Amino acid sequence: MRVSLCLSSPNRFLQFCHRPNSPNPSMASGSGSLMWFRKGLRIHDNPALQQAAKESTCVYPVFVIDPYFMEPDPNAFSPGSSRAGLNRIRFLLESLVDLDSSLRQLGSRLLVLKGDPGEVIIRCLKEWEVKRLCFEYDTDPYYQALDIKVKNYASAAGIEVFSPVSHTLFDSADIIQKNGGRPPLSYQSFLKLAGQPSWASSPLSTTLSWLPPVGDVGTCEISNVPTVKELGYEEIGQDELTPFKGGESEALKRLRESIRDKEWVANFEKPKGDPSAFLKPATTVLSPYLKFGCLSSRYFYQCLTDVYKNVKRHTSPPVSLVGQLLWRDFFYTVGFGTPNFDHMKGNRICKQIPWNDDDELLAAWREARTGYPWIDAIMVQLRKWGWMHHLARHCVACFLTRGDLFVHWEKGRDVFERLLIDSDWAINNGNWLWLSCSSFFYQYNRIYSPITFGKKYDPNGNYIRHFLPILKDMPKEYIYEPWTAPPSIQAKAKCIIGKDYPKPVVCHDSAIKECKRKLAEAYALNKRLDGSVTEEDLKKLRRKLEEDENPESNTSRTRQKLIG
DNA sequence: AATCTGTTGTCCCA
C-alpha cells in the first residue's frame, strides 16, 4: 500500500500549526522525536508524522491505550467499556494493527503503552530525552484538556511541540476568529467564512518511503497491539460483528471503490439516498475512517475535486459529497467554539426544553423494542453494525426526542456515542441538537413517521426482515404496523404481537400532538426569557404541561391507547 | 419590519 499519493502542499500546516512557546533546544539532550498517535491513524498525508521524521535520528511512534475509553465495563448495556461499544474498540484495534504493519514496512513499528495518556507521554518524554513531540491538533474537549497538560510539560522541559491541524479541512479556531470570536451557526455562513481551502490549488506528490528507526525504549513497558481478549473482553459472535474493518489500507481501498463510479460521485445527493439499503449502502461509509483519521479528509477532498474536474456537471454543497466533508468541518467548528456544546444546560445555542426522564421509554428505544419495526430494525443495525444510513439515524433520533418519546437528546446521544463505530464528538452532538430541534433546525412540526417514511423506500420491508427476523414472514401490508395484522395473519407469520414482538410503546398519532404542544410551549418560554431559562422555569413548565394535559391524549393515555 | 432561507416531513391530489 505504499502508493504515491497525490497530496497538496505542506505550506498549509505551517500556516495553521500551533507553535510551542519558544523552545530552548539546549535543554533537550536527545535528537529523537515522539510521534503521538490518537486520531490520524495513517501514514498518508500526516503532517505530524512527517515532522517527526524530519532531521531526527530516531522516531518513537506511540499509541496509548487509554482506560478512559478502553477499560471493560461489565455493567454497560452492551459489551465494551463504559464509553465505547466493542465494535468500535475492535475497529480501533484493527486500525492500530494496520498502522503498525505500515510502520514496519517503513523500518519502524508502533509502540503501544497503557495508562493515563498524559502521564504515559510525559514519562516517555523524560525517559527517551526526545527533542520534539508531534501530535495532531484535536478540538475535542477531552484532548484539549489533555494536550494542555502535555504541552505545558514539554514547553517547560524545552521540548519542541508540533501539533498541526490535519484532522479537518479548516482550522476551527481560525474560522471562529474570522467571525468575531463566535462560531457561525448556519451552514451558509460557515461556507462564506471558510471560503476556498487555499491548499487545494497546489498539489504535491509525497511518498513516505522510510522512517528513522525506533530508539532505545528504556524501562517503558511496550506491547504489541492488543487483541480484544487481551484487553479483557469476551469475543462477540459473528452475528454481532460489524462488517466494516478498521485501518488505513481498508480506508484507501474503500475510497478507491467509492470514487470509481464518477457519475455516482458527481450526482451524489445525500437526502436522496435510500436509508433501507444495506446490501450496498447508499453512502460511502467512509465516516468511521475519517473519524479515526485512517483517511485524510483533505486527501478525500482532493480526490472528489479531481472527479468533479472531469465531469460535465456535479452536485454542490450542502448535498454533494464535498458538502458532507464541509458539514463535518461545520460541526467541528461549532463544537469547538460553543461551551457546553454536549449539554442542554449552560449551552447558549441550545433551546431549553422540559424533556422527559423516562428510563423505560429510553430502554425500549435502546433495546429495539418500541414496537415500531422501522425504528427497531434501525436500532438493531446500530447495535450490530455500528453504522446506519444518515436518514435512518434521523428517524430514530426524531422518534426518541421531539417526535414521539420526548426523551432527552443527551440520552440518545450517549447511546449513539457508544455504539456507532464512526461516533465523533462534534458531529454526534451537533446532529442530536439538530434532530431534537434544540439548535440549528427548529421546524418541530416536521416529524418523521415511523410507519410511512421507511415504507416509501422499501415497501416490501426487506430491511426490517433482515434486521428483525422475527417479522420475516409478516405480509408486507402489515410489516410496518404489525399490530394491525389480524390474529390469523399473526399466527401464520409466527409472530404474535404482544408476545413475539412488542406492541407499540406509544401511539404515534397522539404522541406527535403531545410533542408539538410541548415544544410550542417550550419555544415560547425560551423566547420570553431570551436565553436565560432556569431549571426552575423548566420545572414550572413541566407542571403547566401536565395540568393542561388533554385527558384524551395525555402521556399515560398515549401509552395505553394502543391499537389491538 | 419584512422577506428570504433552511441538506433530507407528511398528506393529498392529479
Add this chain to the structure above:
DNA sequence: TGGGACAACAGATT
C-alpha cells in the same frame, strides 16, 4: 412522481 397545502419555526438578510 411531482406539486401544493399544511402550519410555522429561527436566524440571516434586506
